[in-house]
Amino acid sequence: MELIREEESALKGEQGEIMQMAYRILVATGEATDAEKLIPIEWAHLSGVNYNTIGDAGEEFLSSISKDARVTVKTTLNPMGFDIDNVSNYKLDENFISKQLSIRNSYETMGVIPSFSCIPYEIFDIPKNGTQVAFAESNAAIHANSYDNLKTNKESAFSALASAIIGKSPYSSLRKEDTPNITIQMKIKNPNELTYGMLGFYAGKVGDTSVNISGLGEMDQRQCKAMCGGMGTSGTCAKFIFGEGDSNTEKIDFDEKEMQTVHDELNTAEKGDLITLGSPQLGLDEISDLTAKLKGRSFQKRCMVFLPRTVKEQAQKIGYITELERAGCEILSDCCTCLTPLICKDDVDAVTTNSIKGAFYLKNSNGVDVNLKSLTQIVEDETR
């Protein structure tokens, strides 16, 4: 990778330890992705926020660098472990809460906007077509590249943080023109969001950096997010290109058999003790739709609903939150199903969800069984 003189000097440590570390990360990243140079970015979105995932190592690291490190471009960040408004309703120990608040404080000290959301593409204005960004959250990177006409690599927590500090990112991979060598032909009729989540999960397994997808009809925001979430969970792929691709691409079907394989991998229970909605977090449209679906009905078991704080505030004004709480929903902002510390296998055997991303992490990280159902099915089976 070619560095300009100022970048070389920073890599040697002539602009301080923080800049040296940030450049070391970007150089490793650039070498990994065959970048020839660094280019300016306008927006960074960070992962590595939840104490449940970054642990003491992450907390100490952030606390230490926040003394000197400052972000130099617009920087937003992923969910943390809980919603401070109702954390006392859950069995979280004091240590978790204080460490999480320390992480929050470190990011705010560095100048990060405290969005605590995995759906930045839904709660912030999208910059003009072709804008270079650095999104670490996998579903957001895929959404940005595939639906929002932005350009990002699938960043790591560190490369996004380094990019936020330097304001540059390696010019590589998905920032350039890319031609996928695989086309997935969607064959399932009448798909719901669960189907799209499984399609994404399958695509992430067979694809490399990007895949063509053909045979898709009109998709709503819930289905788009489900597909991005599924794909981000299973592989390194970070872009869908909608269409057949050229005649040289390998064609692979996504039909009943392929869907069943994904379903069997992630669905390990016939029913759940509680329900979670949101991974990725729900946006205002989904909250509005959920409120309509629950009209005159109530959940017969616990249902946790995850959404960004800004969406919660909007939904509160419109009256959706009152209605959802009446129907038995627990409303949680700033956090998400994915890697939540609020679901513990000591109390819960199995969770019902419509999220493929949520299912993967509930199973592998929380160690609980998962019962997959579409939202429509959840409302039908679990409410009266």
Next chain:
Amino acid sequence: MNKILVSGKVEGTVLKSNDSINFLGTVDKKTGIISDKNHSLFEKVIKNTILVFPTGIGSSVGAYTIYSIKSNNTAPLAMICKKADLTVATGCALANIPLITISDEEFLSIKTGMKILLDTDSSTLIDYQ
């Protein structure tokens, strides 16, 4: 293709996986044991090995897991991949764990239990002992 992502020199025993690794949710940070039942290295200890695997997959937060296992002294001595991904590259850069990529042919020939010397200053990179 040979690339040096993070430089260094270490000697150790290979633990090889033909499955990709999602560091988040697959590795127990305290023990360095692979905890995903569906993974071919299930119950194997990665601590102090030279971990050879095709590539890293899954959430980018996995980079912190690499930093974390290094802090917990449960990390591999070095990692060798066929294809470098951003999560593993940056995790190793921060944790200062040597990381290189090797060709498909060399990946095929390297086996669990082999004793190797990895030296990024040497032109051969890997010395089989």
